[in-house]
Amino acid sequence: MLPAQHDNRASRTVAILMAAGLTAGVQTVYAQSDSVATSFNGYATLGAAWSDNREADYLANALNREGPGRSRVWDPGLDTRLGFQVSANLTNRLSGVVQVVVERQFDGDFKPELEWANLSYQLSSDVSLRVGRSLLDTFLVSDYRKVSYALPWLRPPTELYKLVSISNSDGLDATFQRRMGNSLLTLSAHYGRNSMDELDGYLKAPNLWGLFPRLELGDLTIKGSYTSYKLVYSEVDELWKAFQAFGAVGDEVVNRYRPSKRRSVFTALAFNYDPGEWFLMGEWGRSNMHSDFGSRSGWYLSAGQRLGQWSPYLTFARAQGGHNAVNGLDPASLPAGVRETAQALNGILLSTQDSLAPRQQTISVGSRWDFAPGFSAKLQLDFVRPADDSSGTFINLKNPRDPGRTRLLSATVDMVF
Numbered sequence: 001m002l003p004a005q006h007d008n009r010a011s012r013t014v015a016i017l018m019a020a021g022l023t024a025g026v027q028t029v030y031a032q033s034d035s036v037a038t039s040f041n042g043y044a045t046l047g048a049a050w051s052d053n054r055e056a057d058y059l060a061n062a063l064n065r066e067g068p069g070r071s072r073v074w075d076p077g078l079d080t081r082l083g084f085q086v087s088a089n090l091t092n093r094l095s096g097v098v099q100v101v102v103e104r105q106f107d108g109d110f111k112p113e114l115e116w117a118n119l120s121y122q123l124s125s126d127v128s129l130r131v132g133r134s135l136l137d138t139f140l141v142s143d144y145r146k147v148s149y150a151l152p153w154l155r156p157p158t159e160l161y162k163l164v165s166i167s168n169s170d171g172l173d174a175t176f177q178r179r180m181g182n183s184l185l186t187l188s189a190h191y192g193r194n195s196m197d198e199l200d201g202y203l204k205a206p207n208l209w210g211l212f213p214r215l216e217l218g219d220l221t222i223k224g225s226y227t228s229y230k231l232v233y234s235e236v237d238e239l240w241k242a243f244q245a246f247g248a249v250g251d252e253v254v255n256r257y258r259p260s261k262r263r264s265v266f267t268a269l270a271f272n273y274d275p276g277e278w279f280l281m282g283e284w285g286r287s288n289m290h291s292d293f294g295s296r297s298g299w300y301l302s303a304g305q306r307l308g309q310w311s312p313y314l315t316f317a318r319a320q321g322g323h324n325a326v327n328g329l330d331p332a333s334l335p336a337g338v339r340e341t342a343q344a345l346n347g348i349l350l351s352t353q354d355s356l357a358p359r360q361q362t363i364s365v366g367s368r369w370d371f372a373p374g375f376s377a378k379l380q381l382d383f384v385r386p387a388d389d390s391s392g393t394f395i396n397l398k399n400p401r402d403p404g405r406t407r408l409l410s411a412t413v414d415m416v417f
Contacts, residue, residue, distance in 0.1 A: 045148040047079035047412035056394040056403035062165040077104040137212040140270035149414035154380040159319035160298035184216040223270040296357035315364040321357025360392035382408040
């Protein structure tokens with residue numbers, strides 16, 4: 001069991017392994033025995049979030065369509081989730097893992113989804129291969145981004161982590177890991193795809209690949225990632241079809257803006273310095289869609305202190321979008337009967353650009369309380385300020401592109417088992 005206090009590196013490592021069920025950790029245990037062994041573990045978060053904004057809903061995940069604010073003052077579904085995992089070693093080199101997560105989906109209902117389902121084969125002490133559905137190691141805490149217990153904050157900073165909401169991929173990856181003195185070098189490469197059905201259609205990343213280096217030097221961890229992908233979103237495809245109905249001028253607009261015609265690239269850099277009694281961490285990421293939508297980026301800097309069972313923290317996060325002027329159809333050059341439609345499509349194009357490249361900053365202050373082994377409680381207050389003429393990370397706005405400043409109060413109880 002975990003001790004109530006968690007201000008040393010050994011107990012923190014155990015906490016993360018318990019919470020996330022990391023495949024690398026499982027493989028280390030399995031290599032000690034030739035017999036088949038199965039382990040079960042899981043995690044859960046029960047949360048509620050309150051917003052003082054009655055003009056828009058706050059979103060922490062781009063794959064949701066509601067949150068606290070305009071739709072409801074208190075939202076129990078923003079952070080609540082439940083995860084189960086089964087891990088098994090089939091031989092001393094071959095292991096498998098299946099993880100199912102129950103959380104709020106695109107249609108607003110809580111449903112189970114297969115998060116991981118893969119087989120891993122240890123080729124040598126340094127190299128392993130994995131096939132199936134596995135995590136997409138895009139960010140610093142990708143291994144356990146859904147496991148609130150393993151996080152220093154209540155949730156990962158939205159300004160950055162909302163840029164890539166896809167957390168897994170069906171495919172193949174290879175990992176090289178080498179320990180050198182007190183340092184550990186990990187290099188991973190992945191090729192795969194992601195596809196999910198949504199309320200209004202589908203979201204697909206049919207052809208993605210990435211490179212993910214990580215270097216651990218004592219108390220310091222440095223992480224990088226490079227991911228190339230194509231996104232195909234049926235809801236936005238309907239917009240392109242509407243523009244194409246205008247003929248050649250509409251085709252020109254589509255060719256300039258449709259990201260799915262080109263490969264998007266996401267690049268990220270991160271560090272975490274954690275000597276035990278305190279931590280300082282930061283992360284930056286940039287997505288380039290290679291279209292007239294421009295680019296978008298996000299970053300955060302966070303620091304915290306561990307004082308026995310309590311761990312207060314402070315985070316500053318910012319999202320910056322490449323805000324290009326929208327150049328859609330020219331209504332004046334079109335017949336009078338379709339000018340109003342053209343103006344409406346230009347408006348949708350503008351709002352789509354803003355949602356893809358939000359501009360916003362947030363100051364978060366909170367604290368974690370480890371009140372029992374395997375349990376923690378967190379309270380976090382976010383001061384969210386979207387930039388002028390930007391919808392930020394909000395949806396269901398009463399006034400388009402003007403959600404206003406927001407105070408968001410969130411509380412969770414987290415556990416691992």
